Amino acid sequence: MKYAAKRLATLLVTMLLVSLLAFLAFELISGDPAEIMLGTQATPECLAALRAEMGLDQPLMVRCLQWLMGFFSGDLGTSYHYKQPVWELIAPKMAVTLCLSAISFLLIIVVSIPLGLLSAGRSGGRGEGLRTAVNQLCMAVPAFFTGMLLSWVFGVALKWFTAGRFPDLREDFWGAVQYLFFAAVAIAIPRIAMTVRMLRSTVNSEMGKDYVRTAISRGNDRGAVLRRHVLKNAVVPVVAFLAQTLAEILAAGVVVEQVFAIPGLGRLLVASISNRDYPVVQVIVVLLAFWVVLAGTLADLIQQRIDPRLRLGGSL
Amino acid sequence: MNKRKIAGLITTGLLAAMLSGCGGDAAQTPAPQESFQHQAIPNELTVAIAQDLDDSLDPHMTVAAGTKEIMFNVFEGLVKPTPDGDLVPAVASDYTISDDRTTYTFTLRDGVKFHNGQTVTADDVVWSIRRCADAEGGSSLVESFSAVTDVAALDDKTVAITIAEPDNEFFSYLTAAILPKDYDKQDTAPVGTGPFRYVSRSAQDNVVLERFEDYWGTPAKMDRVTLKVMENPDSLLMSLQSGAVDLCAHMTSSRVAQLEEDFYIAEGTMNLVQALYLNNAEKPFDDVRVRQALCYAVDRQQILDLAFDGYGSLIGSSMYPAFGKYFDDSLTNYYTHDVEKAKALLADAGYPDGFDMTITVPSNYTPHIDTAQVIAEQLKAVGINAKLELVEWGTWLSDVYSGRQFQSTVVGLDASTMTARALLARFESSAKRNFINYQSEEYDALYAKAQTTFDDAQQTQLYKDLERNLAENAANVYIQDLADLVAVRKGLEGLRFYPIYVLDLSTLEWAG
Numbered sequence: 001m002k003y004a005a006k007r008l009a010t011l012l013v014t015m016l017l018v019s020l021l022a023f024l025a026f027e028l029i030s031g032d033p034a035e036i037m038l039g040t041q042a043t044p045e046c047l048a049a050l051r052a053e054m055g056l057d058q059p060l061m062v063r064c065l066q067w068l069m070g071f072f073s074g075d076l077g078t079s080y081h082y083k084q085p086v087w088e089l090i091a092p093k094m095a096v097t098l099c100l101s102a103i104s105f106l107l108i109i110v111v112s113i114p115l116g117l118l119s120a121g122r123s124g125g126r127g128e129g130l131r132t133a134v135n136q137l138c139m140a141v142p143a144f145f146t147g148m149l150l151s152w153v154f155g156v157a158l159k160w161f162t163a164g165r166f167p168d169l170r171e172d173f174w175g176a177v178q179y180l181f182f183a184a185v186a187i188a189i190p191r192i193a194m195t196v197r198m199l200r201s202t203v204n205s206e207m208g209k210d211y212v213r214t215a216i217s218r219g220n221d222r223g224a225v226l227r228r229h230v231l232k233n234a235v236v237p238v239v240a241f242l243a244q245t246l247a248e249i250l251a252a253g254v255v256v257e258q259v260f261a262i263p264g265l266g267r268l269l270v271a272s273i274s275n276r277d278y279p280v281v282q283v284i285v286v287l288l289a290f291w292v293v294l295a296g297t298l299a300d301l302i303q304q305r306i307d308p309r310l311r312l313g314g315s316l
Numbered sequence: 317m318n319k320r321k322i323a324g325l326i327t328t329g330l331l332a333a334m335l336s337g338c339g340g341d342a343a344q345t346p347a348p349q350e351s352f353q354h355q356a357i358p359n360e361l362t363v364a365i366a367q368d369l370d371d372s373l374d375p376h377m378t379v380a381a382g383t384k385e386i387m388f389n390v391f392e393g394l395v396k397p398t399p400d401g402d403l404v405p406a407v408a409s410d411y412t413i414s415d416d417r418t419t420y421t422f423t424l425r426d427g428v429k430f431h432n433g434q435t436v437t438a439d440d441v442v443w444s445i446r447r448c449a450d451a452e453g454g455s456s457l458v459e460s461f462s463a464v465t466d467v468a469a470l471d472d473k474t475v476a477i478t479i480a481e482p483d484n485e486f487f488s489y490l491t492a493a494i495l496p497k498d499y500d501k502q503d504t505a506p507v508g509t510g511p512f513r514y515v516s517r518s519a520q521d522n523v524v525l526e527r528f529e530d531y532w533g534t535p536a537k538m539d540r541v542t543l544k545v546m547e548n549p550d551s552l553l554m555s556l557q558s559g560a561v562d563l564c565a566h567m568t569s570s571r572v573a574q575l576e577e578d579f580y581i582a583e584g585t586m587n588l589v590q591a592l593y594l595n596n597a598e599k600p601f602d603d604v605r606v607r608q609a610l611c612y613a614v615d616r617q618q619i620l621d622l623a624f625d626g627y628g629s630l631i632g633s634s635m636y637p638a639f640g641k642y643f644d645d646s647l648t649n650y651y652t653h654d655v656e657k658a659k660a661l662l663a664d665a666g667y668p669d670g671f672d673m674t675i676t677v678p679s680n681y682t683p684h685i686d687t688a689q690v691i692a693e694q695l696k697a698v699g700i701n702a703k704l705e706l707v708e709w710g711t712w713l714s715d716v717y718s719g720r721q722f723q724s725t726v727v728g729l730d731a732s733t734m735t736a737r738a739l740l741a742r743f744e745s746s747a748k749r750n751f752i753n754y755q756s757e758e759y760d761a762l763y764a765k766a767q768t769t770f771d772d773a774q775q776t777q778l779y780k781d782l783e784r785n786l787a788e789n790a791a792n793v794y795i796q797d798l799a800d801l802v803a804v805r806k807g808l809e810g811l812r813f814y815p816i817y818v819l820d821l822s823t824l825e826w827a828g
Contacts, residue, residue, distance in 0.1 A: 031710030043748050082519050083503045089519050156557045164555020258548040263521030271520050
């Protein structure tokens with residue numbers, strides 16, 4: 001219980017700070033939403049009227065408090081640019097982004113854990129140099145580049161999907177998943193490479209420990225030891241890493257969504273920032289913060305399940 | 317070996333689990349398989365647009381050129397523009413103008429319907445015109461309609477509009493949309509009388525229009541048009557190649573060169589005055605000799621050749637060729653590339669060794685960035701060291717346009733209506749939009765005279781004099797009207813260009 005309360009408090013404080021920071025950031029950069037809406041035809045009178053209508057003539061603290069009160073009473077506000085309730089605007093995009101993130105994450109786990117185990121314990125063998133090179137390459141190539149490459153090869157040349165024609169998630173779920181799969185691959189590749197490398201080094205360091213030698217000397221099969229004893233110990237730091245990956249996937253998604261023309265949160269976020277559409281940006285930023293904190297909590301819980309030593313709530 | 321087998325088994329097992337999981341979803345929602353061949357659904361069209369229609373869809377509030385460009389298909393005024401630059405009756409079928417040129421009497425066309433099924437009445441027209449005249453907000457029409465003194469429905473089919481003083485250009489403002497009376501959801505669910513009706517939009521993704529079956533005129537050819545927002549030029553190119561997008565306007569020459577046999581390129585004009593706009597109040601550009609020196613130093617043809625593959629038409633003042641009678645072609649080559657003359661003028665002005673300057677460019681407009689880069693390079697020949705500063709569009713608007721805190725900038729300015737005044741009004745000394753701080757008593761006098769002259773030939777001449785004044789005083793370094801390159805999928809026909817910034821979707825059709 002104490003743990004849950006602590007986590008909840010962290011979550012609230014983080015979200016509060018993030019929303020405050022977002023307000024401050026907008027205060028510091030130049031550009032005025034009213035002016036962007038009115039464009040080159042603006043007159044000072046129109047601008048003043050529109051600012052008053054949008055509440056921009058209020059001081060920063062007042063706006064911030066109003067927003068917070070609205071947020072906690074479930075009113076996320078209305079977008080300046082789309083004149084739509086922010087929630088209506090964000091919900092369908094969030095569904096797409098969550099799908100993309102989920103597929104990316106599944107890919108990372110499904111591919112990197114077996115690969116990591118496979119490559120562990122084979123150090124020094126033939127192809128070691130090649131493996132390291134491929135691994136380094138996968139880590140270094142940015143997701144947008146892989147994205148463009150995949151989009152061209154599978155979306156234009158091979159026509160496995162139609163680049164630029166993203167099906168509606170509700171109408172054609174399977175088609176949408178198929179489309180998202182290629183974008184997910186682009187996001188997953190560098191993270192798979194990192195996870196494999198990490199898993200490999202943790203497994204290798206565990207394999208050299210006394211308990212492993214003991215287990216093997218008692219006549220156990222190497223593979224069985226690996227699965228039954230080593231994996232549990234080796235995977236703990238990897239889980240923390242994967243939680244961090246969960247947050248990174250979202251960030252990478254912002255870029256990859258643009259390349260694949262996927263209507264997710266990323267594109268909306270970027271557009272809303274350049275339009276200075278504060279209400280939309282605020283909500284997305286807070287949601288992202290929520291996601292990051294949530295991922296951290298999940299990782300904690302999973303680690304504690306695997307490793308009883310962490311369950312005491314102490315700082316081990 | 318064993319280890320490898322296990323890992324392989326795990327991999328295949330998980331992959332299979334994942335795929336079958338996805339398959340399960342597909343079984344629950346049996347959706348028709350996406351067809352890759354566009355020909356399978358011949359009467360639909362997907363058009364890519366570079367930015368979302370990102371402000372209110374209410375036509376009386378719309379300011380973004382990209383929004384007006386598309387909503388042209390949804391709304392109509394009493395009159396509407398044609399590709400030749402004329403104005404023809406639309407919601408009205410006929411009109412008369414009183415002898416004192418202050419009262420315009422319109423007879424409404426029979427059976428014009430709104431997209432919601434209602435028939436357009438004189439009340440709707442009166443309401444719409446009044447709304448324009450009273451509108452608070454951004455509409456460029458607000459200023460134009462401030463001259464309206466009275467709008468009245470004479471009977472069910474007749475509306476009279478009275479303006480305070482005769483004004484040759486008032487007629488062109490009557491392209492302002494006619495809307496159903498007291499309908500207050502125009503900003504999110506617009507209703508007009510045009511050949512297409514608005515169906516839906518998804519922010520940063522798409523806008524869907526459908527043919528309006530009860531349109532009074534020639535109905536649109538397409539059943540449905542989807543406008544896809546494609547900000548990323550690479551994904552746009554791939555979407556064209558993959559068949560997801562059929563048409564895209566405002567392409568760069570290097571992009572269209574990458575499109576192969578599936579497309580043809582239609583060339584129109586962007587109808588923009590692209591120039592290196594100079595802050596006339598800022599040193600050293602407060603000196604006319606310095607401004608003229610820049611005009612001589614810049615090689616406009618080289619800009620077209622290097623940055624636009626030769627596309628584009630040169631201009632010499634704040635007017636572009638599509639304006640026909642108002643465009644004075646003799647100004648186009650008022651300044652010719654001449655480095656020696658530029659150096660002499662600079663020396664004369666007290667800058668024999670040139671100076672440093674900053675060109676502020678909005679970062680979302682590649683053509684302007686490219687132009688600025690070529691200019692910076694060319695200015696080196698006369699000793700001027702120009703530095704580029706890229707800013708976000710929002711920053712450009714607040715700092716450069718409203719704040720007038722800049723030295724020079726490359727942008728393209730458009731005309732909001734088909735009138736010469738729309739392009740020339742801003743250079744009057746006291747004009748609020750005179751962001752370059754242009755000051756010329758002669759210009760102000762000419763402009764005032766043009767506003768009170770009603771003989772068309774005389775007025776046209778006065779507008780040409782205004783253009784000459786801008787050229788002679790080198791208000792800005794005028795460059796070009798950009799070419800509008802439209803990538804069109806082969807088989808798609810009927811694209812028409814207008815002298816204003818609109819994309820007419822109603823005449824597009826699949827051949828055969």
